[in-house]
Amino acid sequence: MNVGIVGATGYTGLELVKMLVKHPRFQLAYIANSEGDTTINELHPSLSGVCEDKVEKADVDAIAKHCELVFLALPHKTAMAYVKPLIAKGVKVVDLSADYRLPLDIYEEFYCPHTDVENLSHVVYGLPELFRQELKSAKLVANPGCFPTSAILGLLPFMSKRVADTPIIIDAKTGVSGAGKKLSEVTHFVNVNDNLFAYNPLMHRHAPEIANKLGVDFEMVNFVPHLVPVTRGMLSSIYITVEGDFDAEALLREHYKNDAHVRVSSKPVDMKNVAGTNFCDIYVQKKGNLLFIASAIDNLMRGASSQAVVNANLMMGLDETMGIPDIAYVP
Amino acid sequence: MNVGIVGATGYTGLELVKMLVKHPRFQLAYIANSEGDTTINELHPSLSGVCEDKVEKADVDAIAKHCELVFLALPHKTAMAYVKPLIAKGVKVVDLSADYRLPLDIYEEFYCPHTDVENLSHVVYGLPELFRQELKSAKLVANPGCFPTSAILGLLPFMSKRVADTPIIIDAKTGVSGAGKKLSEVTHFVNVNDNLFAYNPLMHRHAPEIANKLGVDFEMVNFVPHLVPVTRGMLSSIYITVEGDFDAEALLREHYKNDAHVRVSSKPVDMKNVAGTNFCDIYVQKKGNLLFIASAIDNLMRGASSQAVVNANLMMGLDETMGIPDIAYVP
């Protein structure tokens, strides 16, 4: 099965290449970025001797000619211009941007006017633990954001125990690769090393995505991301008020007993044990009516690229674990 | 004024030496650790050419002979054996351990039987923003823990606005120096670098200290510390439910308008801007009824040694800012 990548320059593009060159069934038949005229190992020297394919200037006709399915690793607001003609030409799409993750009104409030309302009607949100069946017949998948993935997977098993109208608090910590390759104050080594700070507290645009998928009022979701001096990794520390007497860890294990890419841990989870993999590791601790949930993922993998390949597997009728890395970057 | 340090081997002992050799009024007349027979620059090579004083084997009579005031930078449970005879001999004591921070019953529940109940009756908790007047006449000061310092300073201005019986959530992040010089799994570079995790979630023994000093029920304090790949620094991200309509930043500024060592920031605070200083930098953001407070300190300075010297300044009738570092380790 021929697949392609548009947006090969960034970190998520690199992760897609790393998986697809080793995938048992997908053939990486087309790679593009906005300029073209280069090779993938020129963009990412670590691929020298491994994959030295040409990188084209992105073109819808070329994609449709070469690929049954394409991964779009493009900036928010620019992906939708590709999705519309690609779906029209019958190419399946996994879109890693935010463009199809939200209902129209919420998207337009937090991003910009949407230019492809039609495809919004049938898009499937690419979190297999929520929409596995729908993904199997999807033509367009909106790959979740990294923060929502870690937060939603941590919260899902406990939403029925939550006391209504109590705040959901998500104190998230992310590695710097989440900010992308772009140069900026917050990615300058000197500003990040030996440092740690919150940014956009209570105002980050991933909050509406979390609220929408959990089906709770946006006002209840209190989301504060922190930047930490780590290259890759994400840990969401989540606090909710619950009612009733129950064994939180048992409930967590039961909820995910059939999910290959969620691991429940009896000890607090960390970033390194999931680095380089699609695993989401989750830990829970209960004290009175308060639940502390720690949910760890690799922001570039489960938070983006490996989840995208899982979605592609499902869309193409393959086993969802096929070609998905499970060996962590440890030590 | 002659002062001494008992416990010069560790990081807080080093920080005390660094301040006291430059202090305008205190004379560092005595330095000891548990073995003696060395010099301070042998223990801490960075002091070579700066301070090369002898380090004695700790001895109560020698302390009393040389010092008006002594700093005890000793492990929990061992400090009280020094405090009792020192107070009896008329030496003022700033104790950096946990031994006198808590009421008897709480201390014995979380630590061990207390062997100096008498002095517990008159000890002053060394947080100047809470007990400045009492500190001026104190003979024995219990220097606060690092986590309680950052949490309490962040919470104090807003306790009157808090809705009763709602959880106080403190998601704290600390640098590795907080774990001390002792070798352990969690201080091994490979386990910490590019990693991040919670430890003792909801069960850390700093929680009762926070609850006790704020005057709230221990059950309401939900404290989760995280270890981060940073040498020094502490950030407490605090979430509480409040009522009423008020300007949170204005309230914060008003509360600390007379405190030289608290800085209110309109932007999220970070670890580096306070590293090496006694400042506590605080930021607040309100969203509906939820308050997010970020409180940053240097865990070894405001969280231990520089706060101890501030307390000594007050006890000896000096200006509390005398000899206290205010120039941060930036960049």
Added chain:
Amino acid sequence: MNVGIVGATGYTGLELVKMLVKHPRFQLAYIANSEGDTTINELHPSLSGVCEDKVEKADVDAIAKHCELVFLALPHKTAMAYVKPLIAKGVKVVDLSADYRLPLDIYEEFYCPHTDVENLSHVVYGLPELFRQELKSAKLVANPGCFPTSAILGLLPFMSKRVADTPIIIDAKTGVSGAGKKLSEVTHFVNVNDNLFAYNPLMHRHAPEIANKLGVDFEMVNFVPHLVPVTRGMLSSIYITVEGDFDAEALLREHYKNDAHVRVSSKPVDMKNVAGTNFCDIYVQKKGNLLFIASAIDNLMRGASSQAVVNANLMMGLDETMGIPDIAYVP
């Protein structure tokens, strides 16, 4: 083909497991450490859900019963006690310790008396670029040290150009995982983070291994390792005096044109592009008669475990690249 690992607790043991559970032809049939009675995911939690095999207490008869070939990831001086009986029982051995890397006299000078002189006579030094043919029929392979691997691969192409009796200078930088899991001052996060220093300058015991394999006088090899705040990675910066007019990069490319695991770079090499792989990336620059060679490897992979699996591939008649990671931990 059934293979085993003795010494599964450490970092090199973990790397072996990570490769062998994915190897197309090797079956990981036996895992042991010095205590046994555990599982591999208990020792290395990142393997949970991936490999949860039992870990036995190491036993020569059990190894011989289950394995055609065994990897020994044991401390120097203790490996030889296993090698002798294993070879006698017909088990092939890849020894990752230093025990068989050196001629008897040099080994005994730098380590201890050798208790298996017999097998020293036929051991093959496991650097495929030097001894590929011999490795194909080897029964016992001494896997090279990490520093010698990076230094020798950098120097080999240029030894014929070197001016006799001029110093060979190897300024090496290694990540902290090279010091192993053992707790020590130099692996304490606070001592390594934001720091860098040489250790055992001109006196490290890897120097005789380098001299011996290059066939030069030990006195000519000046080797200074530095510890750097990096988890995995090794860069050797090498300086030699050469004669004659030649294109150094062309010579380097020609030398390694048939070696799949050496990449020649026209830009200075770095640690990250080889992290997690068996590649050795080499760069050379000539200025007058001085040659600067930079040689980068992953200290745990090409410097230990992946090179061991390459050697096992050769010993068992397989393609040397089979099951060897080539996708780097980037970013």
Added chain:
Amino acid sequence: MNVGIVGATGYTGLELVKMLVKHPRFQLAYIANSEGDTTINELHPSLSGVCEDKVEKADVDAIAKHCELVFLALPHKTAMAYVKPLIAKGVKVVDLSADYRLPLDIYEEFYCPHTDVENLSHVVYGLPELFRQELKSAKLVANPGCFPTSAILGLLPFMSKRVADTPIIIDAKTGVSGAGKKLSEVTHFVNVNDNLFAYNPLMHRHAPEIANKLGVDFEMVNFVPHLVPVTRGMLSSIYITVEGDFDAEALLREHYKNDAHVRVSSKPVDMKNVAGTNFCDIYVQKKGNLLFIASAIDNLMRGASSQAVVNANLMMGLDETMGIPDIAYVP
């Protein structure tokens, strides 16, 4: 004595402010950058509550009006446009750029045409260990580069022992702050963290400065800088061939016995013990005819700003140690 800083935005400007606000005799009377219209704590938030002075748009007349001496922390090639009129107006200048460090011909080969040849004739190179007497009467001081400072101080005591026409090898490691605040690929956290690489090997323009001040042929100086994942710090590992039988450490101690800011160490030196100070820590090891010298400084302090204040002290008739930090950023 009134002094000023032009170029307050960068890291070296910040370090100058940090020292000058605490200096016993210098009054910081003027601060400027290229835009002005801001405050120093707006540029450097860590200074809030410590120094909140106005920052002016740099102007020669204003400098001359307010200052007896000025520090120029400006980019190479732009500083000389300020020096010429300032010297003409009788203002003493410590120039932290490269503009006056080299003889005319060498400067113009490596930088650009020089527009102030007149002042080149009387400039003093600001390395007190070489030119202390000349500095006392200097009107214009060229503050040395960071790499040359560490390399020259390491080499000076041994130049008389060096075998003529043998290569001087300087393998230098620098923290990222040396690259300045400017955003670039090599300062992006993701590219530096867990990584290490050489840059401009054998071709860096600090090499001619080293050769010129040591009085050796430029061809003999082989200088290779490496970028390391550290914020501040510089270690030069130096290798030279010597003749004669001598005690290298004794020679080193003798050479610097009267220099307050050089510390000789019997153990390999590191970056942290000098961080935040003006110390240069030096270690030497001899093996046959080869000398290994390790020389550590803080690149922003001894490599720039604190050396500049030492020079100013000398120019103004003060003790050279006055107001110079000697307490390291440890841990």
